[in-house]
Amino acid sequence: MTNGTKPKVAATEKGHISPTIWALEEAFPDLTHLLQSSVLHAHDKNELVVLDTNALLLPFVMGGRQFGAIKSTFAKLAKAKRLFVPGRVLREYISNRDRKISDILKDVEAKANGVNNGMINLPDFFDDLQEAAPALNAIKKIRQANNEYSESLRSLVKTMKAWRGNDPVSSAYREIFVGDAVVDPAFERGEVERKWKERVASKIPPGYKDAGKADSGIGDFLIWLSIIEIGKKKKQNLIFVTGEEKADWRVRSNNKGIYLRPELIDEYRRETDGRSLELLSLGELLSREGVEKDVVAAVKDAESSVSTNETLRLNYYENIVEFDYSTCNGELSIKVADKASFKLQFSKASDERIYVYAVPGTKVARVKHVSRDEVLVFDSFDSSSRVYAVGVAEVFLVKNFDGSILAAKIIEIKDDTRDSDEDGVTFIYRTFAPGVTVYAP
Incomplete structure (x- = not known):
């Protein structure tokens, strides 16, 4: 690099950023400590702990005893001035919280409406029989x-x-995340x-995998x-508690994240005068903090x-079917x-509507007014x-x-008796194994 300046990424005529031929130099600008180990030691109780959004949302899918352990661990770390939550994380938590509660609410309502006393009976023959x-x-x-x-x-x-x-989750967090525990830098948005x-x-990780x-x-x-920002101010080793497995956070093997990306390790080290960075899941953090094994x-x-x-939700692509019913x-x-x-x-x-039938061995339900x-x-x-009449x-x-x-959404219906040359139905669908959360297409 000439004159000590970093090479800049060029913009195309349409304003899009083109890939840079200097990507590695951008990611690793300083070779001084590049080969240095970055392992944190379990006995070190001075690491800072920063929480990701998925860690904050996790209690909505677990039992009270587990949440109790999470609350007490967070409170202990906060009291020791070791716990931090970025402002963006809190905003994402609030943005996603009500959806999590809505999912629980739907499940509870389904159970409340699913009780069928009519199925618990004996034939009339047994009425008033002493033996029965x-x-x-x-x-x-x-x-x-x-x-x-x-x-x-x-x-x-x-x-x-x-x-x-x-x-209960938000009420607990309101008491834990106070004062300096919430870090919300005043970003200059244009910069x-x-x-x-450029990244x-x-x-350059993290986040580029979510560019879409x-x-x-x-x-x-x-x-x-x-x-x-936290690392620069505190000059301490730091643990980021997250469930992220994407390749812009971790080096992956066999579809699993195994190592923290070296670009992230190196950038944190450069910005904090040689301190180390580690990624842990929430379960791993609790284990390190001495929570019971079960x-x-x-x-x-x-x-x-x-x-x-x-992973299923993000990677399920919609299959599309065009069928002449x-x-x-009419069977498919x-x-x-x-x-x-x-x-x-x-x-x-x-x-505008088509009849959908439940064939032997299946049940069919119609769903109105849902979002993707x-x-x-x-x-x-x-x-x-x-049978149900399902509309476009x-x-x-x-x-x-x-x-x-199978969850399907009707895209188009053709009727040869109503201004169409043929009969047909077009729909997109997703399929889900037993016990897997179902998401609307």
């Missing part, structure tokens, strides 16, 4: 218990709907955007800038489940790799009918007897 009295008494008790269960769930739903930022575009062009998002992925970069195991299981669901008796089979197939049946309704990627709980929708832009669900689910 024990069974009839048991049925009465079960129905009473079911009614109490359903009523208690409805009361819980009412409580949850009244939450306005005073849910940050310029640097971000994306050179693929609405915010261009700058969120991770803002969090990273806050981490750097609690740590439960938290790690929750992290793994969330990571799996998020006037052929094959959709095969899923290494899994059972889904059987669908359609018939003519109009040029919204969580869908099958049992919260009516599936008691064999509406979603229908097909559930196999094994619990696997």
Whole structure:
């Protein structure tokens, strides 16, 4: 590099940032400590701890005992002036919190509405028979218990709907994240955007893997800038607690993140006079802080489940089907790799609606007014009918007897009796294995 200046990334005529031939020099500008080890030691209790958004949201998918351990650990670290949360993280937490609560609420409402006392009975023949009295008494008790269960769930739903930022998780955080624990640098937005575009062009982590998002992925970069700000001010080793597995945070092997990216290690070291950086999951942090092994195991299981669901949600691409429902008796089979197939049946309704049938071994439900990627709980929708008229832009669900689910959205309907040369239905769909969270296409 001439005159001691760093090479700049060139912009194309359309204003887009072109890749730089100096990407490695941009990522590793100083060779002085490049080969130095960056391992933090478990006995060092002076590391700073910075929390990511996914760590803050995790308690919404776990039990009270695990959340109790998380709260006490966060409170202990905050009291020791070791715990920090970037302003961007808090904003992302608030932005995502209500969706998490809504997912829980849907599940509780589905359970409250799913109690069916009519299925708990004996044939009329046994009425007033002395021999059947024990069974009839048991049925009465079960129905009473079911009614109490359903009523208690409805009361819980009412409580949850009244939450306005005073849910248990937010209430706990309000007491922990106070004062200097919240780090919100006054960024000069134009300068940050310029640097971000340069880093994306050179693929300098973190965040460039999210460049396709609405915010261009700058969120991770803002969090990273806050981490750097904390490290520069405190001049201490730092642990970033996150569930991030993407390749712009970790070096990956066998679809798993194993090492922190060396660019991040080197940049943190340069900006903090040689201090070290480490990434830990929340479960790993709790283990390091001496939390009970069974609690740590439960938290790690929750992290793994969330990571799996998020990966499925982000990587599920919509398959598109164009089908002439006037052929094959309106029947269509959709095969899923290494899994059972889904059987669908359609018939003519109009040029705006189509009949979707539940074939033997399946249930069908119609879903109105949902957004893309919204969580869908099958049992919260009516599936008691064999056929539903589904309109354009509406979603229908097909559930196999094994619990696997197909979620489809109608894109177009053609009717040869209404200004079309042919009959046809076009829809996009996603498929989900049993027990996996279902997201609307």
